[in-house]
Amino acid sequence: MKKICEIYDVSQEYEMKEKSVLICVSDFDKDKLFEILPELKRNFSVIFDNCEWQEYLEINKSYNRNESKHYMREIRQSKRVEADALMRYETDTINEILNNSELKTKIEFALSTLAPVPKRRFLKHYSERLTYREIAKEENKAVSTIYESVMTARKKFLKNFE
Structure with missing residues (x-):
């Protein structure tokens, strides 16, 4: 089974409360990802592809x-x-x-x-x-x-x- 996306918590790097800064990483196009997982649209304004994440x-x-x-x-x-x-x-x-x-x-x-x-x-x-x-x-x-x-x-x- 192929992963659709991965979610990372980077709040500690910005000295913020836990799970306040989450980053979604996916190889799918943003529109396609929102189509597959509509709840992401409410929670994530920024989605990185693997290259951007690296x-x-x-x-x-x-x-x-x-x-x-x-x-x-x-x-x-x-x-x-x-x-x-x-x-x-x-x-x-x-x-x-x-x-x-x-x-x-x-x-x-x-x-x-x-x-x-x-x-x-x-x-x-x-x-x-x-x-x-x-x-x-x-x-x-x-x-x-x-x-x-x-x-x-x-x-x-x-x-x-x-």
Whole structure:
């Protein structure tokens, strides 16, 4: 028996609730498919053929590799910075570090050197713990734009924090 179509749930890739984004893949023409299975017309506005589906999977895999690469770079960089900061303040207790006015002054100065937009993005990413994707969606910008902006702000912040 030949398959008429396959249905895939891709909602997790878009950080949405389960089964909210379903994709129908079929080798049949869209009109022919709706004729065979009329209930699909109500539930699916987009139907991929196998070639389009494979293309989608390739693009998605490439995007995930790129996201992973940026994430790993960020982790490596932040570990290096954390190690530097720990070496400077390793003799202080947590309360002393939090109440350290010199440290607060350094942070405020370093933040004051940033332009408003990169500063806002930098704080959203590091203080509010938003991902690049969330910030990009909020500002209606490309993820790569947000990433570059935050990384540039981070570099400038660390340079002026020294």
